[in-house]
Amino acid sequence: MSGAAIEVEGLGRTFKVRGGDVVALKDVNLTVGQGEIVGLLGSNGAGKTTLTKILATLLLPTGGTARVLGHDVTSDLREVRRLTGVVLGGERGLYAKLTGRENLRFFAVLAGVGRRGLVDRLEAALDHVGLADVADRAVETYSKGMRQRLHLAIGMINEPPVLLLDEPTVGLDPVEAERLRQDVAVLRSRGTSVLLTSHLLLDIERLADRVVILADGEVAADVEVAEFAKLAGYTAIVTVRGTGCPPVLDGAQASRFAVDDLTEASGLWTLRLRVRDWSVESFGHLGAVLGGATILGVDVAPLRLEDVYSHVAAQLAANGRTGVGEVRP
Ligand SMILES: Nc1ncnc2c1ncn2[C@@H]1O[C@H](COP(=O)(O)OP(=O)(O)OP(=O)(O)O)[C@@H](O)[C@H]1O
Numbered sequence: 514m515s516g517a518a519i520e521v522e523g524l525g526r527t528f529k530v531r532g533g534d535v536v537a538l539k540d541v542n543l544t545v546g547q548g549e550i551v552g553l554l555g556s557n558g559a560g561k562t563t564l565t566k567i568l569a570t571l572l573l574p575t576g577g578t579a580r581v582l583g584h585d586v587t588s589d590l591r592e593v594r595r596l597t598g599v600v601l602g603g604e605r606g607l608y609a610k611l612t613g614r615e616n617l618r619f620f621a622v623l624a625g626v627g628r629r630g631l632v633d634r635l636e637a638a639l640d641h642v643g644l645a646d647v648a649d650r651a652v653e654t655y656s657k658g659m660r661q662r663l664h665l666a667i668g669m670i671n672e673p674p675v676l677l678l679d680e681p682t683v684g685l686d687p688v689e690a691e692r693l694r695q696d697v698a699v700l701r702s703r704g705t706s707v708l709l710t711s712h713l714l715l716d717i718e719r720l721a722d723r724v725v726i727l728a729d730g731e732v733a734a735d736v737e738v739a740e741f742a743k744l745a746g747y748t749a750i751v752t753v754r755g756t757g758c759p760p761v762l763d764g765a766q767a768s769r770f771a772v773d774d775l776t777e778a779s780g781l782w783t784l785r786l787r788v789r790d791w792s793v794e795s796f797g798h799l800g801a802v803l804g805g806a807t808i809l810g811v812d813v814a815p816l817r818l819e820d821v822y823s824h825v826a827a828q829l830a831a832n833g834r835t836g837v838g839e840v841r842p
Pocket residue numbers: 528529530535536537555556557558559560561562563564
């Protein structure tokens with residue numbers, strides 16, 4: 514049996530639609546090692562959900578192969594399902610009138626969890642995701658975060674060695690999102706292999722070991738998360754508006770900031786820059802740059818992954834590679 518948790522080679526998926534074909538996946542190659550968490554990124558429509566659904570045996574590929582712990586997703590469905598937990602999240606798939614515990618029991622039986630030990634499994638999973646206290650309430654009374662945690666409990670109820678998480682923190686407030694990240698981090702410590710789709714840099718930085726970026730149906734980059742962060746290079750976008758002396762940026766500052774834009778009109782200027790890190794030195798440099806100006810407003814926005822995909826992919830392409838860990842057919 515193969516040593517990898519997930520192995521995808523030359524994977525393709527074309528959808529037939531009226532007026533032509535939609536190529537969601539063209540030629541995808543990637544591996545997830547056992548016990549590894551790989552972040553799957555890509556802009557809207559890049560094919561992340563399609564790939565996740567193929568690995569979850571919810572969708573057939575139209576080309577190439579995909580294996581979970583050595584089992585082919587098209588010819589060995591039963592084993593793949595036994596070994597894989599899936600959390601597609603959102604509002605889908607839960608029975609609103611049933612309680613959290615009833616939902617979990619239903620999906621546990623579907624996942625093949627036997628009667629013996631079922632109650633213990635349910636309690637352990639509810640406890641793990643912090644829903645034990647509300648387990649007997651109807652799901653329709655749950656917050657988004659509670660529903661998402663229930664999805665996670667369902668995905669892990671049969672303690673699968675491989676877990677597919679599609680946007681687990683989408684729509685959650687920061688506290689709920691952090692709670693869910695902690696739940697996933699515990700799974701990592703248990704050695705679960707995870708393919709994690711997210712649009713949030715924080716999810717990826719906190720959880721993933723490696724990052725795979727999908728673009729145009731192919732893997733555009735496959736790098737360690739530390740290298741990804743280095744290539745992405747920035748943590749936040751800062752917009753400063755002021756009057757008086759416009760900022761003067763020299764080469765020394767370039768190592769800390771990248772200026773996206775500096776506009777001036779009627780004595781008012783707006784500076785938009787990307788900040789590499791939030792060290793005291795960075796604040797000092799920003800202060801020096803803004804010197805004699807009068808500051809009217811400062812806006813800080815965390816960098817979104819969408820802001821760095823093309824940047825990272827372009828840098829890797831310039832180096833003539835897509836990154837480490839790539840599998841070429
Ligand atoms: N059932 C379908 N029929 C036709 N086209 C589809 C179908 N499912 C997906 N597609 C198309 O395949 C492409 C990839 O879609 P997919 O949902 O996998 O992207 P994604 O990366 O998950 O996007 P998002 O970040 O928006 O969720 C898109 O162009 C989409 O419109």
